Amino acid sequence: MSWNLDSDRPIFLQIVERIESDIVSGKYLPGDKLPSVRELAVEAAVNPNTMQKACTELERIGLVYSQRTNGRFVTEDKKQIDRIRKEMAKRTAQEYLRKMKEMGIDRDEAMRLL
Template identity: 65%
Template sequence: MAWNLDSDRPIFLQIVERIQQDIISGKYSPGEKLPSVRDLAAEAAVNPNTMQKAFSELERTGLVYSVRTSGRYITEDNTMIEELKSSIAKEKIQEFLILMQNLGYKNEEILALMSQTMKGAEQ
């Protein structure tokens, strides 16, 4: 199944985000081997060069490391994954806040609305 990708942002960035997401969510566990560029490119239905570029970006940030000849692995550094997780969380919250502020809510109102919604969801 081809991945759902936005059409107006560079594809490699979206692939990086997607793999980060998969690491955080636990789809790939720390130390696990990643599929090959070729296989993952075929799965995502993207150009292998683009997949390669995304992998290089992930390697640059340290989230993925490559072992010569045997392939690429997810980092075993759990704190790094946690840091990534919280930074993405912050980013998402920021986006959400801006959205709500655009609707005219103040921060306290947003907080109240959120706890209310969460309670509703629990019941």
């Protein structure tokens, strides 16, 4: 469907990752207002409950903050975004190494390939 989510991993985690990457990649700029939970749910074609859970998780990490009546906003704290960016990069690198290992390519060779 719209967001190409895998159905064998928790949906809410995938949504969190997806919004994280949207923020990191600059689709949502610091201080931008996020669409409402319902709008996001419809866009992603997931249940509003799951989207709600994901948004709560994003708030917990500190990537977004909510103003009671106005909705949710992307944090203006650049450091926070950078931290998430690094985390994501690390995760992707690890994923790369894991896959290389599965193919029987060791760490050094993988590095050389890069």
